Amino acid sequence: MSGIIGDNLGRSSGLVKSASVSAGLTLIDTSTVSSSVANLSIDNIFTSTYDVYIIYGYALYVNSTAQQPMAFRYIKESDGSVDSGGNYEMIRHGIVRTGSTSAIDDASTSADWHKFGDYAGISDATTNTAFNITFFNPQSTSDEKISIAQFMSKGASGYIDLEHSGCSYNQDSTAVRGIQLLSNVNLEGGTFKTYGITKT
Numbered sequence: 705m706s707g708i709i710g711d712n713l714g715r716s717s718g719l720v721k722s723a724s725v726s727a728g729l730t731l732i733d734t735s736t737v738s739s740s741v742a743n744l745s746i747d748n749i750f751t752s753t754y755d756v757y758i759i760y761g762y763a764l765y766v767n768s769t770a771q772q773p774m775a776f777r778y779i780k781e782s783d784g785s786v787d788s789g790g791n792y793e794m795i796r797h798g799i800v801r802t803g804s805t806s807a808i809d810d811a812s813t814s815a816d817w818h819k820f821g822d823y824a825g826i827s828d829a830t831t832n833t834a835f836n837i838t839f840f841n842p843q844s845t846s847d848e849k850i851s852i853a854q855f856m857s858k859g860a861s862g863y864i865d866l867e868h869s870g871c872s873y874n875q876d877s878t879a880v881r882g883i884q885l886l887s888n889v890n891l892e893g894g895t896f897k898t899y900g901i902t903k904t
Contacts, residue, residue, distance in 0.1 A: 798867030
């Protein structure tokens with residue numbers, strides 16, 4: 705049984721072989737907002753090293769006590785500019801409770817951002833907002849770039865917001881290297897971690 709026991713999880717009998725750890729998440733970047741800013745650029749995170757990336761955001765809030773969106777725009781690889789030119793084909797669905805419960809439905813073939821949340825966390829200590837966004841082939845120059853987001857926010861104004869959205873960036877020949885997070889008002893706090901998914 706030579707060569708088998710060493711691959712097992714503490715079993716001298718050699719009957720339980722450990723799973724291969726050839727794929728997983730690699731932390732690429734941690735960005736934070738700790739004072740009031742108009743937006744946050746998370747730049748130079750997309751490279752040819754990975755095809756799929758995930759950004760997790762949490763403890764997020766904005767400078768408002770009213771409904772505010774949460775969104776991102778791509779940063780172009782070529783010149784570092786932020787694309788706000790109506791090149792995002794977006795669809796979004798969710799449910800929100802603000803005293804009563806109602807559905808959120810939104811779609812656009814020419815949006816100027818991927819809007820993934822309707823009620824970003826407000827500047828109140830009891831607010832809690834989190835999201836994750838998966839990005840597919842952001843460095844491709846032959847395919848449109850797909851992003852899929854999940855968003856959850858619960859705040860002191862009596863709202864709770866759960867949303868799911870997807871977006872196709874229709875500039876198929878344009879590679880992107882990062883994103884700019886923004887709302888209609890300043891961002892006040894938040895932590896954002898970017899991971900690459902190891903190629904297998």
